[in-house]
Amino acid sequence: MAVSGIKTKIGRRAFIRNTSLASGGLVLGFSWLAGCKMTPEEVDNLPREWFKLNGYLKIGDNGLVTIMSPNPEGGQNVKTSMPMIVAEELDVDWKDVIVEQAPLDTDAFTRQFIGGSQAIRRGWESLRMAGATARQMLREAAAQTWQVPVEEITTGAGMLVHKGSSRSVGYGEMASVAAKRTVPDEAPLKNLEDFKIIGTSRKNVDGLKIVTGKPLFGMDTEREGMLIAMIVHPPAFGLKLKSVDDSSARNMPGIRDIFTIKVFNEGYEKMFFDTRTFNEVVAIVGNSTWEVLQAKKALKIECEPIESSTETRDRFGSKWEQHTPAGLESTNEHFAQMAAMASKPAEVRRRDGNPEAAFKRAAKIVEATYTAPFLAHNCMEPMNFFAEVNGDKADLIGPLQKPEFTEQALSERLGIPLENIDIKMTRLGGGYGRRSYAHWLVEAALISQRMMAPVKLVYTREDDMTDGIYRPAYRATYRAALDANNELIGFHVNAGGIPESPLEENRFPAGAVAHYLAEDWTIDSNLTVGSFRAPRSNFIACAEQSFLDEVAEAAGKDPIDFRLGLLERAAQNPVGENNDYDPLRYAGVLKLVKEKAGWGQQQEGVHRGVSAYFCHNSYAAQVLDMVIENGQPRVQKVTCTLDCGIVVNPDSAKNMAEGGIVDGIGNAFFGELTFKDGVPEKDNFDRYRMIRMGEAPREIEVHFVKNDIDPTGLGEPTFPPIFAAVANALYRAKGHRYYDQPFLGRDAISG
Amino acid sequence: MATYTLNINGKEMQVEVDPSTPMLWVLREHLQLVGTKYGCGIAQCGACTIHLNGVAVRSCQLPVSAVGSQEVTSIEGLSENGDHPVQKAWLEVDVPQCGYCQAGQIMSAAALLKNNPNPGDAEIEGAMSGNICRCGTYVRIKKAIKLASQSSAS
Numbered sequence: 001m002a003v004s005g006i007k008t009k010i011g012r013r014a015f016i017r018n019t020s021l022a023s024g025g026l027v028l029g030f031s032w033l034a035g036c037k038m039t040p041e042e043v044d045n046l047p048r049e050w051f052k053l054n055g056y057l058k059i060g061d062n063g064l065v066t067i068m069s070p071n072p073e074g075g076q077n078v079k080t081s082m083p084m085i086v087a088e089e090l091d092v093d094w095k096d097v098i099v100e101q102a103p104l105d106t107d108a109f110t111r112q113f114i115g116g117s118q119a120i121r122r123g124w125e126s127l128r129m130a131g132a133t134a135r136q137m138l139r140e141a142a143a144q145t146w147q148v149p150v151e152e153i154t155t156g157a158g159m160l161v162h163k164g165s166s167r168s169v170g171y172g173e174m175a176s177v178a179a180k181r182t183v184p185d186e187a188p189l190k191n192l193e194d195f196k197i198i199g200t201s202r203k204n205v206d207g208l209k210i211v212t213g214k215p216l217f218g219m220d221t222e223r224e225g226m227l228i229a230m231i232v233h234p235p236a237f238g239l240k241l242k243s244v245d246d247s248s249a250r251n252m253p254g255i256r257d258i259f260t261i262k263v264f265n266e267g268y269e270k271m272f273f274d275t276r277t278f279n280e281v282v283a284i285v286g287n288s289t290w291e292v293l294q295a296k297k298a299l300k301i302e303c304e305p306i307e308s309s310t311e312t313r314d315r316f317g318s319k320w321e322q323h324t325p326a327g328l329e330s331t332n333e334h335f336a337q338m339a340a341m342a343s344k345p346a347e348v349r350r351r352d353g354n355p356e357a358a359f360k361r362a363a364k365i366v367e368a369t370y371t372a373p374f375l376a377h378n379c380m381e382p383m384n385f386f387a388e389v390n391g392d393k394a395d396l397i398g399p400l401q402k403p404e405f406t407e408q409a410l411s412e413r414l415g416i417p418l419e420n421i422d423i424k425m426t427r428l429g430g431g432y433g434r435r436s437y438a439h440w441l442v443e444a445a446l447i448s449q450r451m452m453a454p455v456k457l458v459y460t461r462e463d464d465m466t467d468g469i470y471r472p473a474y475r476a477t478y479r480a481a482l483d484a485n486n487e488l489i490g491f492h493v494n495a496g497g498i499p500e501s502p503l504e505e506n507r508f509p510a511g512a513v514a515h516y517l518a519e520d521w522t523i524d525s526n527l528t529v530g531s532f533r534a535p536r537s538n539f540i541a542c543a544e545q546s547f548l549d550e551v552a553e554a555a556g557k558d559p560i561d562f563r564l565g566l567l568e569r570a571a572q573n574p575v576g577e578n579n580d581y582d583p584l585r586y587a588g589v590l591k592l593v594k595e596k597a598g599w600g601q602q603q604e605g606v607h608r609g610v611s612a613y614f615c616h617n618s619y620a621a622q623v624l625d626m627v628i629e630n631g632q633p634r635v636q637k638v639t640c641t642l643d644c645g646i647v648v649n650p651d652s653a654k655n656m657a658e659g660g661i662v663d664g665i666g667n668a669f670f671g672e673l674t675f676k677d678g679v680p681e682k683d684n685f686d687r688y689r690m691i692r693m694g695e696a697p698r699e700i701e702v703h704f705v706k707n708d709i710d711p712t713g714l715g716e717p718t719f720p721p722i723f724a725a726v727a728n729a730l731y732r733a734k735g736h737r738y739y740d741q742p743f744l745g746r747d748a749i750s751g
Numbered sequence: 752m753a754t755y756t757l758n759i760n761g762k763e764m765q766v767e768v769d770p771s772t773p774m775l776w777v778l779r780e781h782l783q784l785v786g787t788k789y790g791c792g793i794a795q796c797g798a799c800t801i802h803l804n805g806v807a808v809r810s811c812q813l814p815v816s817a818v819g820s821q822e823v824t825s826i827e828g829l830s831e832n833g834d835h836p837v838q839k840a841w842l843e844v845d846v847p848q849c850g851y852c853q854a855g856q857i858m859s860a861a862a863l864l865k866n867n868p869n870p871g872d873a874e875i876e877g878a879m880s881g882n883i884c885r886c887g888t889y890v891r892i893k894k895a896i897k898l899a900s901q902s903s904a905s
Contacts, residue, residue, distance in 0.1 A: 075849030075886045203845045210850035211841045211857060212833040213786015213826030220785040228780075253752075253769065288780050289789075290772045380790050380798060380851040380885045429788075429851030430885050461791045651845060655891065659848050662887025685795035685883060694876035696889035 047172065051179035053137055055108035056086055056130035059179075063158050063172035065092050068102035070109040071119045072401060073206070074428035074435070075659070076715045077652040078119045080205045082127055084648055085120075088197040089131025089190060092158040092171065099205045104403040104423040114401040114431055115531065117616035117713025120648060124710055128189055134178070136187040141177035142169065192646065192708050201651035206427065218398030218426040219458065221386040226454040227256060229447045230292045232282040232299050233467045236678030237527050238328045239303040241280045249284065249299040254291030258284050258299065261446045263439050268412055270313045273405045275469050276439040277528040283447045289458065296460075306526065323524045328678035331473075334498055335371065337523050338475040341496055342369070346519035349505035352575045353515035355481075358490030362481035366554045370478075370543035372741040373672040375471035375532060376680075376688060381429020382464040387444035388454040389414060394421045394445055399428035400438040410442050414449060432663075433531030437469045462683040470673060471532035472497045474539040478547040481515070486555035488513055488566065495540065496521035499529060502536040502543075508586060508614065509548070511579030512566035527675065533663065534716035537615040538723070542668070542741070545611040545724030550737060559610050559728070560594050581614045588705050589621035589641045596703050597623035597639035606636060609728030613721035617712035618644040619705075622661070624697075624725035626733050633733055633744070635665055635697040638725070640718060642702065645709035653714055654702040660718035661700055666691025668726040669744045755815050759784070760828025770816035775799045777815050778825055786826035786854045790883070797882030800855040800862075801825050807862035809881070826854035829861060837861045840899035848886035856882045860896045869900055 047060025058066045067083035083099045104112060111122050135155060142160040143150035146167055154161045161168040171178075209216055234240060246258040261283050263276045282301060286292040308326045312319050359365060385398035394416050400406060403423045411418045428435055444457035459467070474497040481490030491513040495503040505518035532538060552562035564587055569575075571583035590612050593599070599610070605627055612621035620643075625636040638661050647653050670689035674681045682688040727738045754767045759782065766781045775792075778784040778801070787810055790798030794809035801810045802824035810825075829835045833842075837860050847853045856879070863870060863878040870878065875896050884892065 075847075077848070201845075203842065204847060206850065207842050207845060207847065208833050210847045210853050211826075211838040212830075213784070213854045215785050217788075217851060219789065222783060222785070288768075288772075288776065290769065290776045290780075378885060380788075380796065380849065380883065382789070428849060430849045432885075458789075461793075655845065655848060655888065658890055659887040662889055663885075666887070684793055685791045686793060690796075690883045690885065691887070691889075692883060693879045693889040693893065696887065698872070698890075700890050 049176070051175035053134040053175070053179055054130055054183055055105070056127070057090065057134055059171050059175035061172045061175060063170045064096055064098060065090065065158070065171070066098045066100055069099050070102045070112050070123065072112070072114050072399070072403070072425045072428055073101065074114050074399070074401065074431035076114070076119065076656055077204055077649065080202055081120060081649040081652060082123055083205075084197050084202055085124065085127040086131040088195055089128045090135050091155040094197050094202055096158055101425055104407070104425065106404050112404060114428070115433070115436055117618065117715040117717060119713065121617055121710070121712045129187065132187040132189050133184055136184050137178040137181045138171055138174050140181050140184075141174045145174070145177060198646065198648050199650065202649055204652070216427040217381050217429050218384050218386065219381055219429070221397050221426070221456055223386070223388065223454045226386070226456055227285050227287065227451060228289050228292050229283050229285045229444065229455050229457045230296050230460065231443065231457070231463060232284065232296060232301055233278040233463065234301070234303045236303070236328055237277065237675070238306055238326060238678040240278065240306050241282070241301060242304040243302045244282050245300040245302070249295040252291065252295045252298060254287040255295045256285045256287065257451065258282065258295070259450065261443060263413070263442050264409065265413060268409070270311065271405060271408065272313070272315045273402055273436050273438070274313075274409050275437045275528050275530055277467055277469065281443070283443070285447060285451055285455065293460070324526050325524050327526065329525060329527060330676050331373065331674040334473055334675075338371070338473070338496060338498065341521045341523060342475060342477055342494055344521070346494055346496070346521045348517065348519045349503055350510060350516065350518040350576070352510070352513070355490050355492055355515040355517040358515035359479065359481045359492070361483070362490060363484040364482040364554060366480045366482070366551050368478055368547055368550055368737070368739060369475065370546065370739050371475045372473065372539045372542070373674060374473050374527065375667060375671045376465050376468045376673045377430075377432045377434035377532060378465065378688065378690065379428070379430030379432060379434055382461055383435070383440045383459040384457060385438070385441045385444040386454065386456045387441070387448040389416070389445050389449040392416050392420050396422065396441055396445060397424045397426060398441065398444075399426050399431070399435055400441060401428070401431045401433070401435040402438070405436075406438040406441055410445055413442050414445055432533045433535065434469060437530050461685070465688060466680045466683050468680070469528045469530035471538065472500050472529045474502045476502065476540060476543040478543065480547070480551040482551070482555055486557065488551065488555070490515040492517045493544075494519050495543070496523065498523045498527070499525040500536070502540040504536060504540055506578045506580045508570070508581055509566050511574045511576055511583070512570040514575055516575065533660070534615055534720045537613065537716070537720040541611070541613040541615070541720030542723035542727060545613060545721055546727040546737070546739070549609070549724070549728045549731070560590055560599060563590055563612060585619050585643050585705070586612065586614055589619045589643050592641040592703060592705055593621040593623050593639055596641060596701065599623060607729050607733035609725045609730070609732065611721040611724035611728060613717070615720055616716045618642060618714060618717035620717045620721050622718070622721055622725045624722070624729045626729035628733055633730060634695070637699040637701065638697050638722070639701045640703070641705065642714070642717065643705035643707070644714055644717070645707060645711040647704050648711055650704070653704070656714045657702045657718045658700045660714075660716065661722050662691060662696050664719045664722035665697065665726055666695070668723040668741060669695065670742050672742045753816070755818070757815070757818055757823060758820055759823045760825060766815065768815055770814065772815050774801065774810040774813045774815055774818060774823065778810065784825050784827050788851055788854060790852065790855075795883075796852070797859060798852050798855040800858040800882065802858060802862055805862065805865060807859045826858060829857065835861060836899040836903045837864065837895070840895040840902065843898060844891050844895040846888050846891040846895050848888055852882060852884045856884065856892055860892070860899065864896070864900055864903060868903055870896070
C-alpha cells in the first residue's frame, strides 16, 4: 500500500490517555449483540481476548475489530461512516468490523456532538489518525517479532505482510504485542486513491436492529424498579408556576409522588445550550406511563406572569446579555412588530461601494419581503431521559446531541462532581437541533435524586411541541438595483427576527455586487428559541434564492445563468474581502445541476424551480419539478447536486440529502407554529401538519461533484435551498410569487 | 386493574393492567416489546402501528380491554429472524435515518402487501399516509415497498 507523508497532531491526547489502559491488553465489558440472543456460530466467532490500541478501537485475538463511534447517532448515519474512516486507515476488511457507540469521554474523544454538519468534517483527521496509528503499532509489532525493518511491513485487509521473508500474519495474532507499544506521534496516512472503504456504500450498522424493533432508543430504556416521570409546565410562554393543586392527582392509582423541580439554580450562569423555557415545572412520578398520564390530566396548576429579566450567559467563553420581556405574545403581533422594525434604522453589518447612489441611478428596482413563522422540531421520539442518581453518583442514559455541553449544568445542579457522572448516548429518534438543549436530562436526574430510584422522564407529544425551543420567526426585505443594461448594480437586504437575526452578510451575492448593503435587527421575546436544522440559513436561503429568481426574471435572464454570471464576477473580481464562499465550487454545483436536470428542456405541465446555497461548508444546488394534480402542487422530482468534498459513504450521503429535501419541502408547504397570548396553537400532529408520503417528491436524484477536498457535512446543506426551489417552482405553476411561509397555508390535515 | 390473556406474536401472554391501558403501553412497558413506538398518542403518526388479526391498527388508540383473543402482531413478531420480505427490502434499500418511525412504517407496509401484493404508487401513498417519517425517508420507503412486492411475487 502506498502511503503519503501526511502527519497530524490532532487527537494526540486521546492516544496518550489510553496507552496506559492498552498496556494491560485485555478489555472486558464487550456488548456486541447486547439484547439479542447469539447464535452458536456468533459465540464461536467471539474473540477470547480484546486488545485496545487506542480510544477508538480494539482488536480481538481472532482479528475482529471493534471501532467506537464517538458521536451520537441521530439519523445522519455517522455510526457507520465515522468508523468507516477508522477502518480505512487501519486497513481492515469492513466485514470484520463491529461498531459500538462510545460513551461520553471528553478525554478520549474530540467533539462528541451532533450539530452544524460537522461530525465528518471535524472528525476526519482524528478518525484517520486513530486507524493509522493503530496500524502503525501493528506494523511495529510485526517488525519487532520478525526482526525486520518496520518500513518493509505492508498491510491489507487485516493482514501484516513481510514480502522479503514471505511471512504474513493476521492483526489478531499481533494485537497483544501491538497493544504494549507506545502510541506513535506520527503515522503514515493512505493516499486517497488507495481507499477501499471510504467512497463505497456501506449499509447502516444498526439496520437489522431498527427493522426488527430492538431496543435502541432512550425511550426503550428499562431498568429493574424504574419509575416513570412526566412534567406539567405552564400553558403559556410568559407565565410561571404559582401553585399546584395535586389533591385529585396524588391519590390516583400508581402515583408515587408529585413535586416541583427547578432546572437551574438561582445565579447559575447558563452556557450556550442551557436554554430552558420554564425553569420550574411539576414532576409527576408513578409506576407506569398510562397511570402517570391520567394523573397529569387531573393535576391543576395556577400560574402567574413572569417579570422582565436580563441574565448574563456564556457563549463558549464570551458573555452576552439575554433579555427576556414579560407579557403574553401572539403571532399577529409578532408579524406587525417585525414589519415596524423593518422601516426603522437597523444595524449595518456590511456595506460595499455606495448602495444609496446605485439605487438612485437604477433603471429598475426590484423589492420583495419574505417571512417565516416559528417552527417546532417535532422529533419523532419525544424528549426523554433515564436517570439513576445514587448518593454522589449519577448514571444517565438517553438521546442528546451535545452531552459535553450539558454535563456542567447537571453537575452544578446535582452537586455531584463531573467525574461521578456517566452519560450514555442512545440512538436519537431525531434531533434537528432540539436535543442540543438537554434540560430534560437535568430534570430526570433531579427526579431520580428525590425519588432515590431509577427514573425515566418522558415528555408527551404535547409537552414536546408546546415546551419547545423553537426555530425563530423571521422577516427579510430585499431590494435590487438594475441598470439600463439589466446589470445588477446594487443590492440591499434588511433582515431580522424574533429573537434573532437570520442575516449572513458575507454570503452570496455579497462579493458579486459593487454596491451592497446588509443590515439587521432583532426583537426580544420570551419564547425560547434554538438551533433548528441549518439555523438562520433555513430562512435566509429561501428569501435570497427566491429573490434572485425574481431579479433574474426582471433582468430578462435565465435564473441559473444569472447566478453563474454573478459568481463569475465574484471569482474574477470580488467585491470586499470577507466573502465566505468559494465562487468556483458554488458555480460547480449549479453547472452540474443544469446538466443533470436537463435545464432548459420544457416538459408539458412541469414547472421548474432552481435554487443553490452554501452553508455548513458544503455546496448544494437543486432543480425542483412541480406538477399540479387536483389543484394541488406535487413535487415530481428533485435533482440535487452537492459538493461536500470526499464522500465517505455515498448511498448514506444520498439518504441524508433526500431527507433534507423532503424535510424542507414539508416545512415550506406546511411548517408553522403560531401563538395566541403565549399559548402555542398546535400541540400534536392533528394540527401541526407534517409532510407525508403523498406530499413528498416522487423521485429524488442526488449527484456529487467529484474532488479530493477533505469531506464536509450533509446534515444541513440540502435543507435551506429547497425552500426556494419550492417557491420558484410554485411561482411558475401558479403565476404569482410566494413570499410567506408556509406556502400552502393552513390547509386541511391529510393523513 | 384486571387480568388479560392476550395472543401476542403467536404466544399467550398475561398482563394485569387498567382496562383502559392502550396496547402501546401494554406492549412496551408490561411485556417489554419496545419495537412499537410512542410518537403522538392520538393515532396521527403511525409509529405505534401493530397488526390486529393481520390489519394495521394504531396501538395507542387500542385499549387492552378491546383486544380479547384477537391475534396481535408487533414488529418483534413480524418474522423470526428479521427476514420478512418487507424487512429484507428495508435493509436492501437502507431506508432508515433515525429509525424511530420505521417499525410502524414496516407494519403498515406489511399489512398493505398482505391485502394488495402489487400496489400502485397511489395505493402505497394511501396506505402509508398515516405514518410520518420526520427524517423524510419517504422515497426510500416507497422503493422498499415496491421491492418487497416484487420479491414476494417472484
